[in-house]
Amino acid sequence: MTASKIQDAQPIDTLIVGAGFAGMYMLHKLRELGIGAQVVEAGSGVGGTWYWNRYPGARVDIQSLEYSFGFDAALEAEWHWSERYAPQPELLRYADHVADRFDLKRDIQFNTRITSAHWDNTEGRWLVGSEADEFWACRYLILATGCLSVPTDVTFPGIETFPRPIYRTSRWPREGVDFSGQRVGIIGTGSSAIQSIPIIAEQAVHLTVFQRTPNYSMPAHNGSIPDEDIHARASDPRGYRAASKDTPGGFQNFGNTALATQTSPDEIRAELERRWAWGGFRILGAFADTAIAPAANRIVHDFIAEKIREQVADPAVAELLTPKDHPFGTKRPCVDTGYYATFNRPNVELIDLKSDPLVAFNAGGITTAKRQHDFDAIVLATGFDAMTGAIDRIDLRGVGGRKIKDHWAEGPRTYLGLMVAGFPNMFTITGPGSPSVLTNMINSIEQHVEWIAECLASLAKRQHASIEASAEAETAWCRHVMEAVTPTMMPQANSWYMGANVPGKPRMFMPYAGGLHTYTEICRQVAAKGYEGFVIRNGDSVLSESHDFTSHPPMPDIPEALMPIIIERLMAAGLMPAA
Ligand code: N01
Numbered sequence: 001m002t003a004s005k006i007q008d009a010q011p012i013d014t015l016i017v018g019a020g021f022a023g024m025y026m027l028h029k030l031r032e033l034g035i036g037a038q039v040v041e042a043g044s045g046v047g048g049t050w051y052w053n054r055y056p057g058a059r060v061d062i063q064s065l066e067y068s069f070g071f072d073a074a075l076e077a078e079w080h081w082s083e084r085y086a087p088q089p090e091l092l093r094y095a096d097h098v099a100d101r102f103d104l105k106r107d108i109q110f111n112t113r114i115t116s117a118h119w120d121n122t123e124g125r126w127l128v129g130s131e132a133d134e135f136w137a138c139r140y141l142i143l144a145t146g147c148l149s150v151p152t153d154v155t156f157p158g159i160e161t162f163p164r165p166i167y168r169t170s171r172w173p174r175e176g177v178d179f180s181g182q183r184v185g186i187i188g189t190g191s192s193a194i195q196s197i198p199i200i201a202e203q204a205v206h207l208t209v210f211q212r213t214p215n216y217s218m219p220a221h222n223g224s225i226p227d228e229d230i231h232a233r234a235s236d237p238r239g240y241r242a243a244s245k246d247t248p249g250g251f252q253n254f255g256n257t258a259l260a261t262q263t264s265p266d267e268i269r270a271e272l273e274r275r276w277a278w279g280g281f282r283i284l285g286a287f288a289d290t291a292i293a294p295a296a297n298r299i300v301h302d303f304i305a306e307k308i309r310e311q312v313a314d315p316a317v318a319e320l321l322t323p324k325d326h327p328f329g330t331k332r333p334c335v336d337t338g339y340y341a342t343f344n345r346p347n348v349e350l351i352d353l354k355s356d357p358l359v360a361f362n363a364g365g366i367t368t369a370k371r372q373h374d375f376d377a378i379v380l381a382t383g384f385d386a387m388t389g390a391i392d393r394i395d396l397r398g399v400g401g402r403k404i405k406d407h408w409a410e411g412p413r414t415y416l417g418l419m420v421a422g423f424p425n426m427f428t429i430t431g432p433g434s435p436s437v438l439t440n441m442i443n444s445i446e447q448h449v450e451w452i453a454e455c456l457a458s459l460a461k462r463q464h465a466s467i468e469a470s471a472e473a474e475t476a477w478c479r480h481v482m483e484a485v486t487p488t489m490m491p492q493a494n495s496w497y498m499g500a501n502v503p504g505k506p507r508m509f510m511p512y513a514g515g516l517h518t519y520t521e522i523c524r525q526v527a528a529k530g531y532e533g534f535v536i537r538n539g540d541s542v543l544s545e546s547h548d549f550t551s552h553p554p555m556p557d558i559p560e561a562l563m564p565i566i567i568e569r570l571m572a573a574g575l576m577p578a579a
Contacts, residue, residue, distance in 0.1 A: 020048020411508030473533025
């Protein structure tokens with residue numbers, strides 16, 4: 001960065017990058033504390049995920065009563081969701097409503113993409129630059145850049161030769177797309193595709209779905225909000241929120257403590273049917289051993305496979321749509337409205353890319369090994385460079401000019417998913433190493449924003465000292481993130497949680513799998529112990545210093561019967577000494 005740019009940099013206490021739910025709430029919270037803050041946002045409006053992902057059928061897959069802010073009782077009382085799972089336009093209206101209600105937009109600069117952020121150790125500030133060469137000098141930098149905001153760079157041979165539109169689900173045109181009368185091809189069968197396929201199939205004259213790997217999908221049973229939830233929230237709004245946050249996933253899923261491997265077939269069937277009928281993610285909580293014991297996982301897999309066969313008329317197509325390469329829940333499951341039944345339509349065709357690989361795009365459409373497919377439009381629902389993509393695309397340099405890309409060369413390293421050693425005064429909201437994508441994001445965002453705000457208020461009391469994660473605490477936390485996931489089968493899948501969907505990305509399970517409730521308690525204890533694991537400085541003087549991270553939670557309530565398998569996996573991973 002040149003001296004003139006540094007001179008022209010706009011001074012600000014805190015720069016927040018991103019105006020999704022995380023950036024908006026962070027701004028609101030800092031204003032409440034009287035800490036100066038400004039948000040910069042690449043898009044032209046607020047909403048983050050819900051601003052960009054405008055593809056047909058996009059909707060939240062956690063009930064809206066829980067996937068909404070709980071920090072303000074009046075906001076909560078005045079907003080009424082129209083459905084159990086709000087569609088994207090309604091979520092965007094909600095984001096706009098929040099921004100207007102709290103008068104946030106006057107401190108949000110839109111159409112501004114941050115491309116660099118360098119720590120200036122002499123001045124104790126970040127110098128942050130945009131694509132348009134605008135600069136800010138800030139004491140604190142908060143990355144509210146989203147976990148699933150940067151699409152993967154996936155491309156295909158000959159893609160440039162296809163002369164008609166190619167749409168990405170995550171960069172959908174604002175004016176929408178009308179596929180009426182068109183032959184459409186869609187690549188991908190993750191959540192975005194599973195939501196959009198039924199809607200595109202209703203419009204298109206013909207829809208070809210190119211599937212490489214089938215996913216598990218549960219019915220949303222979307223509709224009006226269940227009376228039991230309306231009543232539960234109306235009678236005790238604070239209690240309803242607290243119950244939602246005091247869970248592993250940040251939403252009420254009524255996890256069963258029984259083990260499938262110790263339950264009779266009739267009781268298993270009844271439990272799974274009850275949860276399937278309720279819909280969404282509830283089946284994830286059917287038994288306590290599903291994520292750990294292969295036999296228990298197989299029981300749920302078989303149940304879902306049977307449900308797929310019930311919905312899909314052609315047994316060969318049902319078989320292709322049934323996941324085989326990963327245990328249930330080890331990739332993020334999907335929630336759908338009519339996905340499987342869409343394959344019964346005469347205008348919908350499934351191409352299995354495993355047996356009929358994609359060869360190239362061409363002027364007509366797509367050639368697979370077996371034949372040519374002609375299209376008027378093609379949709380790429382091919383996913384995101386998750387969790388790290390938005391951060392490591394910034395030229396981000398900490399103490400001594402160390403680049404985040406180098407620090408994360410073997411996978412993202414953070415302390416609590418909140419800070420990175422050697423990158424002082426830089427916070428990530430729902431960053432790698434925090435529960436984030438394994439949870440209801442809004443509840444995780446609220447927890448992070450409130451923790452960061454409290455931390456900044458405490459630093460302000462000490463004349464705006466700087467804070468930094470110690471290298472030792474970061475290492476201990478990374479180890480604990482591994483300890484939390486290793487007992488489960490999650491590392492077995494080639495998932496985006498593992499970075500497996502991006503060629504060359506290091507394989508490492510990125511989110512913290514210990515649960516939001518456990519994690520919240522750890523963060524609370526860290527702060528209560530005077531920011532254990534952090535070094536707090538004012539200029540050259542060290543105000544407080546701890547290199548340890550000892551606030552490990554006790555093993556969460558794990559049924560005794562699962563301990564041998566857990567211990568065996570921890571030992572095999574070198575996370576527990578051999579007996
Ligand atoms: O992306 P994905 P997504 N050739 O990575 C395929 C959240 N979300 O946008 O599995 C052929 O899940 C790829 O195939 P494979 C949610 O957390 C939430 O759908 O790699 N195919 C896969 O099928 C979700 O998990 C909501 O073999 C290729 C697909 O593209 C996350 O976002 C809604 C390919 C990508 O699926 C990501 O979902 C939507 C290639 N070269 C999303 N490359 C809700 O809240 C990739 N694929 C409801």
